Amino acid sequence: MTVDLLTLNWGLLAPELTIVILSVIITLADLFMKNGGDRKAFAWLSVLGIALATYFTYQDLGQPVQSLLNDTYRVDSFGTMFKLIMLIGTGLVFMMSIYYVDKKEIKYDGEYYYLLLTALLGSMIMASSGDLITLYIGLELLSISSYILAGIRKTNLKSNEAAFKYVVTGSVSSAILLYGASFLYGVTGTTNIIGIAQAVQGAFNAGFDFYIYLGFFMFVVGLGYKISIVPAYMWAPDVYEGAPTPITAFLSVVSKAAGFAIVMRLLFTIFAAGNIATGEINAETGMPINFFSDEMTFYLAVLAGLTMIIGNTMAARQINVKRMFALSSVAQAGYILVPLAVVKINSPVVMNISFSNMIFYLMAYLMMNLGAFAVISLVTKANDTDELKAFAGLYHRNPWIGVAMTFFLLSLAGLPVTAGFIGKFNIFVNALLFESYYLAAIMVVTSVVSYFYYFNIVRQMYMRTGNTEAKLAVPFGLQLVVLLTFLGTVLFGMFPNVLIDFISTNFSVMDLFTPGM
Numbered sequence: 001m002t003v004d005l006l007t008l009n010w011g012l013l014a015p016e017l018t019i020v021i022l023s024v025i026i027t028l029a030d031l032f033m034k035n036g037g038d039r040k041a042f043a044w045l046s047v048l049g050i051a052l053a054t055y056f057t058y059q060d061l062g063q064p065v066q067s068l069l070n071d072t073y074r075v076d077s078f079g080t081m082f083k084l085i086m087l088i089g090t091g092l093v094f095m096m097s098i099y100y101v102d103k104k105e106i107k108y109d110g111e112y113y114y115l116l117l118t119a120l121l122g123s124m125i126m127a128s129s130g131d132l133i134t135l136y137i138g139l140e141l142l143s144i145s146s147y148i149l150a151g152i153r154k155t156n157l158k159s160n161e162a163a164f165k166y167v168v169t170g171s172v173s174s175a176i177l178l179y180g181a182s183f184l185y186g187v188t189g190t191t192n193i194i195g196i197a198q199a200v201q202g203a204f205n206a207g208f209d210f211y212i213y214l215g216f217f218m219f220v221v222g223l224g225y226k227i228s229i230v231p232a233y234m235w236a237p238d239v240y241e242g243a244p245t246p247i248t249a250f251l252s253v254v255s256k257a258a259g260f261a262i263v264m265r266l267l268f269t270i271f272a273a274g275n276i277a278t279g280e281i282n283a284e285t286g287m288p289i290n291f292f293s294d295e296m297t298f299y300l301a302v303l304a305g306l307t308m309i310i311g312n313t314m315a316a317r318q319i320n321v322k323r324m325f326a327l328s329s330v331a332q333a334g335y336i337l338v339p340l341a342v343v344k345i346n347s348p349v350v351m352n353i354s355f356s357n358m359i360f361y362l363m364a365y366l367m368m369n370l371g372a373f374a375v376i377s378l379v380t381k382a383n384d385t386d387e388l389k390a391f392a393g394l395y396h397r398n399p400w401i402g403v404a405m406t407f408f409l410l411s412l413a414g415l416p417v418t419a420g421f422i423g424k425f426n427i428f429v430n431a432l433l434f435e436s437y438y439l440a441a442i443m444v445v446t447s448v449v450s451y452f453y454y455f456n457i458v459r460q461m462y463m464r465t466g467n468t469e470a471k472l473a474v475p476f477g478l479q480l481v482v483l484l485t486f487l488g489t490v491l492f493g494m495f496p497n498v499l500i501d502f503i504s505t506n507f508s509v510m511d512l513f514t515p516g517m
Helices: 010-032 040-059 077-100 109-128 132-150 157-188 193-227 235-242 245-272 291-315 321-342 348-383 399-413 419-433 437-463 476-494 496-506 509-513
Strands: 066-068 073-075 277-281 288-290
Touching (some): 010 040, 040 109, 077 245, 077 348, 077 496, 132 193, 157 193, 193 245, 193 291, 245 291, 245 509, 288 291, 321 419, 348 399, 348 419, 348 476, 399 419, 399 437, 419 496
């Protein structure tokens, strides 16, 4: 089938094209600029470009589902919501980077900025992909850029180790994901995600059920690496510790959001939208057993529970702050996975509430985690150590930063008057609504465990002396990041309906199943 490229509605790609043009401009400017030139202007230019792309993305809200190239690339409310998270998160990372990037550690800082843009572009492609091939292109664009960024401090041994481990685990996860995709392509004859969803029941009835089960489990394993859930999480502490702190923040928020975007796009659209009936009858209810909601959600619930337990208990043993937050990020992935693990396919309204809760928590996580990493970036660089003792006396050295970090930690722990509390509480109620009492209990117990290591940082800030005589200066870029994330964490905790109404108005889970125009 031939496609006239000139007749396509390229306006649908305005956010992505903005990032592409921006990365090309910065790449060319970097080539012509002298080696010793100051490239911090690239970061501010990137922030402006990301703001423009965010505006274009915001304009897509409330529009019907549209697509390009035979539904291989989709503009729907699902992808738009995730792109907003990715754009805002990356913009904040750029502002953190202005202070962090040092010629002594990162010699070619121009590469740092345009690789971060290509990583963002890959994540945006993933969020809007309607085809396995398009999705994989976005995934590899994000992954390859992230591998280089993790090891961009070429003279740092931990950074080299982080890059190597990230490449190995990333390659394995991509191979497993591709292998699972090959089975689904083999039994359905298409790589289009909605096309697979429409054909998968026929394949199941034709005796290819083993390959569908195998494809599902390979998707879960391959994507599990991307979102760092149990058992595919062991790379996270080493990579988070070795990568530059702003890149660690990017991986913990933007890359994780991209991972969850494809988890929902693939697992839910293909296996839930297909509404696959196994042919068996539930003896208690007399109803047909559904492949996804009656069988596969059990395995997702087990993974979510183990991820919360292991992530929090291992984080409690850490004295390195970046390793602690890596394992905290693992635990947070478990919380975010709960709505997908408990959802039942009984009505669009109920499904919409479940996934709206997931998106709300991702937005809250964006604020509290990026704010915490902004403070970590400042403190660890000022004290030349990543250990907990770097926070000793922080409140006395800079009260504003100490108070802001306290609220970020309260939000991550899920305590009241913060966005993290509202997000976690909504997910908790969601688990109770679907009678997943074990997951709800695990959420409560592991949240209590998390208090131990989060409040260990608070104790250092307020109850340890440290070098209290030397005041801690905060560069403008970091001040802005801390202020914006602090306001988001507190205001969305005090007035959550503002964000909840925004999501419910502009997001519909049915867009996942709707072919584009």
